[in-house]
Every structure is written in structure tokens, then in C-alpha cells.
Amino acid sequence: MKARVPQLWIGGALTGVILLAAILSLFWTPYGIDQQSIADRLQGPSAGHWLGTDMFGRDILSRILGGAGTALTVGLAAIALGLAGGLPLGLAAAMNRDGPADMLIARGADLIFAFPALLSAVLIAAVHGPGAINVVVAVGIFNIAVFARVVRGAALSVMARPFLRAALAMGRPWPSVAVKHLLPNIAGVIAVQATIQFAVAILAEAGLSYLGLGVKPPNPSWGKMLADAQTLLYVDPRQAIFPGLAILWAVLGLNLLGDGLRDFLDPRLRKIRAV
Amino acid sequence: MKKMFGACLIGAALGLTALSGAAHAKTGATLAITLEPPHLDPTAGAPAAIDEIVYANVFEGLTRIDSQGLVKPGLAERWVIENDGLTYRFILREGVTFHDGATLEASDVKFSFERAVAEASENAQKGLFSAIDSVEAPDDRTVILKLNRKEGLLLWNLGWGDAVIVDPASAETNKTNPVGTGPFKFEDWARGDSIKLVRNPGYWGKASSLERVTFKVIDDAAAQVAALLAGDVDAIPNIGAPETVAQFEADPRFAVLKGTTEGETILSMNHRRPLLQDVRVRKAIQHAIDRKAIVDGAMFGFGTPIGSHFAPHSPAYTDLTGVTPYDPAKAKALLQEAGVAEGTKLVLKLPPPTYARRGGEIVAAQLAEVGFEVEQIPVDWGQWVSEVFKGEHDFDLTIVSHTEPLDIGIYARDEYYFGYENPAFKELMAKIDGVSDPAQRNTLYKEAQRILADDAVNGFLFQLAKVAVIRKELKGLWTNAPIQANDLTAARWE
Numbered sequence: 001m002k003a004r005v006p007q008l009w010i011g012g013a014l015t016g017v018i019l020l021a022a023i024l025s026l027f028w029t030p031y032g033i034d035q036q037s038i039a040d041r042l043q044g045p046s047a048g049h050w051l052g053t054d055m056f057g058r059d060i061l062s063r064i065l066g067g068a069g070t071a072l073t074v075g076l077a078a079i080a081l082g083l084a085g086g087l088p089l090g091l092a093a094a095m096n097r098d099g100p101a102d103m104l105i106a107r108g109a110d111l112i113f114a115f116p117a118l119l120s121a122v123l124i125a126a127v128h129g130p131g132a133i134n135v136v137v138a139v140g141i142f143n144i145a146v147f148a149r150v151v152r153g154a155a156l157s158v159m160a161r162p163f164l165r166a167a168l169a170m171g172r173p174w175p176s177v178a179v180k181h182l183l184p185n186i187a188g189v190i191a192v193q194a195t196i197q198f199a200v201a202i203l204a205e206a207g208l209s210y211l212g213l214g215v216k217p218p219n220p221s222w223g224k225m226l227a228d229a230q231t232l233l234y235v236d237p238r239q240a241i242f243p244g245l246a247i248l249w250a251v252l253g254l255n256l257l258g259d260g261l262r263d264f265l266d267p268r269l270r271k272i273r274a275v
Numbered sequence: 276m277k278k279m280f281g282a283c284l285i286g287a288a289l290g291l292t293a294l295s296g297a298a299h300a301k302t303g304a305t306l307a308i309t310l311e312p313p314h315l316d317p318t319a320g321a322p323a324a325i326d327e328i329v330y331a332n333v334f335e336g337l338t339r340i341d342s343q344g345l346v347k348p349g350l351a352e353r354w355v356i357e358n359d360g361l362t363y364r365f366i367l368r369e370g371v372t373f374h375d376g377a378t379l380e381a382s383d384v385k386f387s388f389e390r391a392v393a394e395a396s397e398n399a400q401k402g403l404f405s406a407i408d409s410v411e412a413p414d415d416r417t418v419i420l421k422l423n424r425k426e427g428l429l430l431w432n433l434g435w436g437d438a439v440i441v442d443p444a445s446a447e448t449n450k451t452n453p454v455g456t457g458p459f460k461f462e463d464w465a466r467g468d469s470i471k472l473v474r475n476p477g478y479w480g481k482a483s484s485l486e487r488v489t490f491k492v493i494d495d496a497a498a499q500v501a502a503l504l505a506g507d508v509d510a511i512p513n514i515g516a517p518e519t520v521a522q523f524e525a526d527p528r529f530a531v532l533k534g535t536t537e538g539e540t541i542l543s544m545n546h547r548r549p550l551l552q553d554v555r556v557r558k559a560i561q562h563a564i565d566r567k568a569i570v571d572g573a574m575f576g577f578g579t580p581i582g583s584h585f586a587p588h589s590p591a592y593t594d595l596t597g598v599t600p601y602d603p604a605k606a607k608a609l610l611q612e613a614g615v616a617e618g619t620k621l622v623l624k625l626p627p628p629t630y631a632r633r634g635g636e637i638v639a640a641q642l643a644e645v646g647f648e649v650e651q652i653p654v655d656w657g658q659w660v661s662e663v664f665k666g667e668h669d670f671d672l673t674i675v676s677h678t679e680p681l682d683i684g685i686y687a688r689d690e691y692y693f694g695y696e697n698p699a700f701k702e703l704m705a706k707i708d709g710v711s712d713p714a715q716r717n718t719l720y721k722e723a724q725r726i727l728a729d730d731a732v733n734g735f736l737f738q739l740a741k742v743a744v745i746r747k748e749l750k751g752l753w754t755n756a757p758i759q760a761n762d763l764t765a766a767r768w769e
Contacts, residue, residue, distance in 0.1 A: 231516035
């Protein structure tokens with residue numbers, strides 16, 4: 001199986017490293033995330049600072065680790081918000097197939113899809129001022145629509161299957177059927193979508209922080225680190241390379257993991273494997 | 276055949292590019308500016324961005340401030356001071372015309388000054404005219420100013436962009452279509468992109484050697500650098516990314532001019548906040564700040580630490596950086612004495628310029644060292660003006676550079692944004708207004724600086740440097756900025 005879905009393991013490993021970095025940053029970083037030392041600014045990698053220092057003399061490794069924490073927090077919060085809204089809405093739509101609730105939810109999702117998440121985040125930032133919460137809210141609302149659609153489709157296909165009808169025929173109430181039989185069968189699809197939306201949220205956070213609308217200084221963010229590095233490109237290109245690599249690492253890892261999960265969980269592919 | 280035709284076409288295109296490149300290099304110049312002005316009438320608004328386009332280029336006053344900060348004759352070719360300094364008689368130059376063809380007459384001067392101080396006037400510097408009692412125009416070329424008190428700085432005041440002479444016929448439309456007497460005429464303004472000026476063939480003085488000047492609005496420092504490297508602009512008169520200067524110094528295509536501005540960069544404190552009314556707290560904040568670290572870290576060494584609100588290159592300057600030096604231990608002791616708890620919150624609002632955003636990160640870290648919890652809020656200029664400078668004055672701290680020359684008088688203003696009220700200081704400022712002897716004035720200015728430093732009114736950080744990066748062949752741009760201006764009168768290609 002390992003050989004058949006290598007993306008799963010590579011993606012899982014890459015994502016795992018980011019996850020570990022984020023957890024580690026909560027308890028320990030080589031230097032304080034915001035600890036400045038102007039005299040030591042713009043140093044290259046050394047034994048003291050593995051990835052060097054930024055323009056205020058802060059340790060880049062510490063800030064990359066802290067940035068992983070920011071990225072993951074924002075990503076998780078956006079996924080949680082999306083699931084909290086999208087899961088019940090999607091199930092409701094599936095059960096009310098082609099009814100008024102289904103129509104309402106479908107049109108609502110269309111409406112949300114009409115506004116790109118990044119633009120909504122800029123809009124929220126314009127009203128509310130910069131902050132990580134903007135990214136969470138904007139991407140989270142976008143995710144509600146994404147999950148509602150995915151859940152509805154998956155639920156409909158499962159609901160057509162005999163075991164579910166049998167459960168209903170035996171007189172079990174709907175909510176119980178949904179939790180016991182429906183959810184476990186669509187969990188895989190949701191997991192795949194969640195990893196992909198996770199990557200989207202991380203990119204959105206980096207993009208908005210790059211524009212100065214994301215996390216507020218001095219909190220670390222990969223996107224803000226890239227923005228600070230921009231005018232330093234000719235002076236010290238390393239400043240841009242490390243946060244850039246971190247973003248690449250996280251997004252690549254999550255996408256591979258999502259791809260791998262999809263292949264792994266896809267029943268059609270599984271059948272072929274079984275043969 | 277087809278191939279040859281193609282080659283010819285490419286050759287022709289290359290030739291054309293080369294030609295236009297050469298032509299461009301000889302007759303026009305393009306300057307990158309960071310902020311787009313809200314409008315183009317220097318007599319109706321404070322933004323430096325207005326003066327940085329029209330001062331000396333489009334509009335002129337009776338006198339003018341030159342690149343060294345000295346007062347030189349402008350539209351007045353000479354003047355006589357009579358009646359013990361209470362009457363100024365100006366003789367206007369002959370043959371001066373506005374860009375719309377009207378001839379400059381003494382009545383235009385009377386009109387301009389009376390318009391500036393009128394009730395409905397939007398002039399941002401009415402104080403410049405406060406000593407003027409009446410303006411008379413006995414004949415076409417004579418203007419007589421009668422003063423209500425001696426004003427030692429009158430000639431200098433009249434050289435400001437806010438005191439330029441406008442034509443009554445076009446005064447109302449100067450915001451969008453400025454009509455002045457200067458060496459360049461307004462040609463076109465593509466909002467959000469560029470402002471174009473074209474040489475004024477009827478200029479009274481020495482005509483500019485540049486046929487056309489373009490001010491290109493590029494608000495991003497990195498994009499300005501890229502535009503200069505690509506040849507899209509010929510100069511960045513005030514570079515926003517000091518870290519790139521070393522790279523330009525090493526590049527033989529460019530010249531780097533390092534000068535000073537009139538910009539006192541300060542950490543303004545809101546005196547309306549009870550916490551910041553306590554002089555011990557304000558002193559603690561100043562003691563917590565390492566000015567050199569800010570100049571090095573935020574400005575890559577460009578800038579001079581200051582200890583009060585005065586420009587170090589001024590003869591009236593006195594170095595007061597020693598009054599409240601960097602001393603975190605003392606800061607902590609003062610805070611303890613004032614009963615300020617560890618973790619007290621302060622809101623620091625930061626406008627877009629590099630000095631504020633980067634300086635803010637360093638100031639926040641330094642204040643955290645002595646126990647404050649500083650929340651940095653990046654704001655754009657519009658927000659800064661409406662939330663901090665005007666309106667509710669909703670801020671604890673902010674970082675801003677006051678770029679008007681000799682602006683220590685702002686500390687005597689009623690209801691100014693940082694809310695400093697000190698009758699003794701106001702009295703001193705009123706006294707200075709009446710003194711015309713330079714030496715005596717300087718002594719009083721030193722006294723005023725001392726009051727502000729002792730009171731730790733604001734956190735005094737550093738004097739903003741002016742660093743210009745210019746194509747080597749373009750000469751005649753100002754090194755220093757004694758007044759807000761990009762005077763292109765003497766600019767030329769060599």
C-alpha cells in the first residue's frame with residue numbers, strides 16, 4: 001500500500017513536520033519570537049542563528065517556527081468554522097433534496113462563491129482593521145459553502161445505498177442514522193476537503209499578512225516576513241528564501257496529503273487494489 | 276524574405292527605442308513620489324505631497340527658500356524695511372505673467388494674502404501671516420505690508436508654499452488646474468498614476484533646460500527601486516527603503532545624495548490620557564527608547580538622534596539627547612514611582628512610512644522591556660488623519676515625522692493632536708514672535724527646546740534624513756529639504 005499512494009506518506013511527513021514545528025513553538029523557540037538585537041541584524045546562518053537574523057536582529061528560525069504556529073492556528077480555526085457551519089447545512093440540504101431548504105442552501109453557497117475569499121478578507125480588514133481574525137472569518141465563511149456542497153453530494157450518494165434505507169426502514173430516527181451511518185461514510189471526503197482548505201487558508205493568511213492586513217506585528221507570519229524581505233532582495237536574499245520555503249513546504253505537504261487521502265479513501269480505487 | 280522583413284522590423288524597433296531613449300534623456304525627467312497629493316493648491320492644504328510637486332515649479336511667492344534654506348528674492352526683486360520693522364515695501368519684478376497669460380500685479384499679491392487669512396480660507400499655515408495687519412497696493416509693482424508687531428521671520432514665512440501668489444481669475448480652480456508664475460506649467464494629472472508639468476516658455480527667469488517633468492506616483496518602496504533600476508523613473512528624491520542605498524552607491528549609473536530634512540520624527544504621546552499626563556510616565560517612555568537602535572534598525576543608519584523638537588542642522592539647535600538618555604533601569608524605577616503596573620497596555624498607531632512601521636516594531640519591543648504591553652496598529656494615512664490627528668484623537672502613542680521647517684510652535688497650539696498644554700511655553704513662543712534679532716531668537720528657541728525635553732512632551736526619536744537616488748547624468752536636484760519641495764528649476768541633464 002505504501003508504494004501505491006506515496007503522496008499520502010510524503011504529504012503526511014511534510015505536514016507532520018509543520019505540525020511539530022507549530023506545537024514546538026508554543027513551548028520553545030531558540031530565541032524569543034520578538035527578541036530584537038539591532039546590532040546583530042541581517043546575519044547569515046551560523047551556529048548561533050541557524051537561519052540567520054532579520055533586519056531587527058530577530059532569529060529567523062524562531063520566527064519561522066512561530067509563523068508555523070500562526071499558519072496552523074489560522075488554518076484550523078478556518079476549517080473549524082467551515083465544518084461547524086457546512087456540515088449541518090450540507091446534511092440538511094441532502095435530506096431536503098430539491099426542497100426549499102436545499103435550494104436556499106445551494107443559492108447561499110453560490111453567493112459565497114461569488115466573492116473570492118481573499119477579497120472578502122480585504123473587505124473585512126478595511127472595516128475592522130488588520131488582524132488574523134479577518135483571515136479566519138473570511139476563509140471560514142468561504143469554507144462553510146465548500147463543506148456544505150461537499151457534504152451534500154457525499155451524503156446523497158450514501159443515502160441511496162441499501163444499508164441506510166434499511167436503517168431508516170427499521171424506524172431509527174433521522175439524527176441517529178445521520179450520526180451512526182451517514183457521517184462515518186462521508187468522513188473521508190470531508191478529511192480530503194479539509195486538508196485542501198487548510199492549504200488555502202495558509203496561503204490566504206500569508207497573502208494578507210504580506211499586504212499588511214493579516215496578523216499584526218510583532219506576531220510572526222510567513223507572509224509578513226516575505227513582505228519585509230522584499231526591499232532586502234538585493235542586499236540579503238536569504239531573508240525571502242526561508243519564509244518562502246516554509247510556505248512552499250506547508251502548502252505542498254497539505255496538497256500531497258489531500259491527494260493521497262483521496263486516493264487512499266476512494267472506494268473505486270480500493271476495489272481495484274483489492275482485485 | 277519573410278525572415279529578412281522580420282529582422283528589419285526588429286532593427287527598426289530597436290532603433291526607435293534607442294532614439295526615444297536618447298530623446299527622453301535630454302529633454303524630460305521623471306521623479307518617483309510616494310504619496311499622491313489630494314489636490315494641487317499649496318494654499319489650501321497641509322500635505323507635503325502638494326508642495327513637493329508645485330513649490331517653485333508651478334507656484335512662486337514674493338520670496339523663496341533656496342536649497343540651502345536661505346531666503347532669496349522671488350516675485351519681489353527687492354524690498355525695504357521701514358518704520359522700525361513694522362512696514363515692508365516690496366517691489367515686484369517686471370514682466371511676470373501667470374500661465375494663463377495674465378500679468379502679475381500688486382493687486383494679485385493683496386488678493387492672495389487676504390484670501391489666505393480669510394474666514395473661509397483652507398490655508399494650513401495661517402500663522403505665517405499673523406503679523407500682517409494690512410496689505411496695500413499703491414501701484415502695479417509696489418506692495419506694502421503693515422505689521423501689527425515685529426516679525427523676525429516675515430521674509431522667510433513669505434517663502435513658504437502656503438504663501439505663494441495666485442491669480443484671482445484661477446484661484447478657485449487651482450486644486451485641479453494649478454495656474455502660477457513658475458518655470459513649469461501644469462499639463463496633466465492621471466489620477467493614481469502621474470502628474471505632468473511642461474516648461475513655461477514665458478517664464479520671467481532663466482528657463483528650465485527640461486522640457487517636461489513627470490511625477491510618478493509609486494507608493495511601494497520596492498516598486499520605486501525596481502522602477503529606477505528599469506529606467507522608468509530618473510530619480511527617487513526621497514527613498515523609502517534605506518536598505519537599498521548601499522546597492523545604488525555601488526552602481527555607477529546612479530548618484531546618491533544624502534541630506535537632511537526638517538522632519539523631526541517623534542513618538543507622539545496623547546496627553547489627554549490620564550496615564551500619559553504624568554510626566555514620570557512620559558520620561559520613563561523616553562528613557563526606555565534607544566534612539567540609536569531605531570536609527571540603525573529602522574533607517575539603516577540614516578538619521579540623527581534628537582532630544583527635543585528641533586532640527587540638528589539649525590543654528591538654534593541645542594543637543595538635548597542627554598536629558599533623558601536610554602536607561603531602561605531608570606525607566607522601570609520611574610514607572611514604579613508613578614504606580615504603573617507591569618503589563619499596562621498602550622496603543623501605538625502607525626502610519627505607512629518606513630520610519631513609522633519599522634520604528635514602531637522597535638519602539639514596541641523597547642517599551643516591552645520596561646513592562647508595557649504595546650499593541651501596534653498599522654493604519655493608512657486617511658485613517659491616521661481622521662483617528663489620530665483629528666476627530667477623537669483615539670491613540671496612546673503614534674510615530675510621525677513633522678516635516679514643516681521650524682515647527683516648534685505646534686507645541687503652543689490649542690487642541691493640537693497630542694494635546695500638550697503649557698502656558699509658559701505659549702508665552703515663550705509669543706515672545707519669540709516679537710524678536711527679530713537672530714542671536715536673541717536662537718537663545719529663546721534653545722530655551723523652548725529645553726522646556727519640551729524637560730517635560731518629555733513626546734518621545735523625541737530622530738531627524739529624518741533625505742536620501743535621494745538619481746541617475747548620474749541628472750544634476751541640480753536638492754540634497755537637503757529645508758522646505759517641502761522638489762525644486763526642478765535648476766535640474767538638467769549633463
